Amino acid sequence: xxxxxxxxxxxxxxxxxxxxxxxxxxxxxxxxxxxxxxxxxxxxxxxxxxxxxxxxxxxxxxxxxxxxxxxxxxx
Amino acid sequence: xxxxxxxxxxxxxxxxxxxxxxxxxxxxxxxxxxxxxxxxxxxxxxxxxxxxxxxxxxxxxxxxxxxxxxxxxxxxxxxxxxxxxxxxxxxxxxxxxxxxxxxxxxxxxxxxxxxxxxxxxxxxxxxxxxxxxxxxxxxxxxxxxxxxxxxxxxxxxxxxxxxxxxxx
Numbered sequence: 001x002x003x004x005x006x007x008x009x010x011x012x013x014x015x016x017x018x019x020x021x022x023x024x025x026x027x028x029x030x031x032x033x034x035x036x037x038x039x040x041x042x043x044x045x046x047x048x049x050x051x052x053x054x055x056x057x058x059x060x061x062x063x064x065x066x067x068x069x070x071x072x073x074x075x
Numbered sequence: 076x077x078x079x080x081x082x083x084x085x086x087x088x089x090x091x092x093x094x095x096x097x098x099x100x101x102x103x104x105x106x107x108x109x110x111x112x113x114x115x116x117x118x119x120x121x122x123x124x125x126x127x128x129x130x131x132x133x134x135x136x137x138x139x140x141x142x143x144x145x146x147x148x149x150x151x152x153x154x155x156x157x158x159x160x161x162x163x164x165x166x167x168x169x170x171x172x173x174x175x176x177x178x179x180x181x182x183x184x185x186x187x188x189x190x191x192x193x194x195x196x197x198x199x200x201x202x203x204x205x206x207x208x209x210x211x212x213x214x215x216x217x218x219x220x221x222x223x224x225x226x227x228x229x230x231x232x233x234x235x236x237x238x239x240x241x242x243x
Contacts, residue, residue, distance in 0.1 A: 012183040014110040018193055021113035039183075052114040075115075 008037040009066065016042045017049055020071065024055065027073045032058060035069040042067055088117040089239040092230065093126030098136035098172055098187070099146075101129055104243045105190035112197035119233040120194070122222070123204035126243075127211065129187070130203055130218040136187060137172040148174065195221040202229055 006023045008016035016037045027033045035046070043060060046069045050057040054075035061068050089111050093104045104120060111118045122130055129136075140146050141162035147154035148171075161167050179186070185193075195201070201222040208214065208224070215224065234240045 010183045012185075014106050014113070014190075015183065015185050017113050018109055018185075021197075049114060052116075 002034040003031060004033040006033060006035045008035055008039070008042070010038055012039055013041050013045065017045055020046070020049070020069075024071065024073050029073050031073060033071045033073065035071065037067045037069070038065055040067070042069070046071070086115060086117055087239070088119075088237040089241070090119040090121065090230070090233045090237040091240075092242045093120055093122045093129060094124050094243065096125040096128045096136070097138040098175060099138045100243070101136055101187045102190075104241075105129075105187060105194060107241070108199050109190050109193045109197065112194065112199050116239075117200075118194075119200040119202065119230075119237070121202045121204065121225075121230040121233070123207050127204055127207045127213065129191070130201065130222050131213075132217065132219055134188060137168055138175065139168045140171055141168075148178070191219070195219065200233070202233075 004023065004027045006019055008019050011019070016035070016039055020033065020035055023033055023035075039045075043062075046060065047057055049055075050071060056072040056074050057069065058072050059068065059070040089107075091104045091108060095101070104126070108118045108120050128134075139162050140157040141159055144156070147156045157167075157171065176186075202225040203215070203218060203222040205224045205226050215222070
């Protein structure tokens with residue numbers, strides 16, 4: 001089980017990003033936040049979010065209708 | 076510390092003039108402001124004319140299909156518009172507003188109230204246009220906690236310091 005999980009399933013833009021930003025506050029630097037979402041737009045959005053904020057998108061993949069993201073908190 | 080200093084120097088900023096207060100037009104400014112704040116963009120919203128009531132404590136946002144030829148709602152497997160004349164019938168626009176809100180909730184779209192609360196939580200600066208307050212007879216007591224009062228010069232100062240300036 002990952003230490004930090006965010007369930008953003010069923011949420012639409014911009015809620016997955018807003019919830020991720022909030023959740024990242026509780027993640028110590030260097031640790032990873034795992035996010036699950038169902039919004040297809042979140043694939044492009046989490047990539048842009050990480051490029052802009054300096055956090056690292058370690059993994060981004062799709063499993064059926066679920067999109068999984070792993071974000072390492074850098075900033 | 077050096078890293079956070081560098082981050083501060085590279086910080087981007089945005090201002091949005093919010094001029095419209097119907098349910099559909101309330102979304103773009105609040106979606107962009109909250110997302111910008113989440114991406115460490117310092118954000119200012121200036122609420123003027125019909126955008127000002129978006130700061131009222133109790134929101135009852137509605138919209139009209141009148142003159143909006145592009146408004147088509149998914150219905151019975153297709154997309155249906157509403158004839159202009161239908162908007163004249165009392166209650167039709169209110170029903171449309173209810174339908175839109177139900178549709179949004181079903182699709183996981185945030186309410187304006189939630190986005191506004193998120194914006195305040197993330198320290199988005201909100202300026203209520205003093206002239207509009209006078210014109211439409213509102214006071215800060217009618218508004219949610221957070222907005223400050225200001226005029227065009229207050230906005231212009233924020234705009235000259237912003238990387239992105241939007242008028243919605």
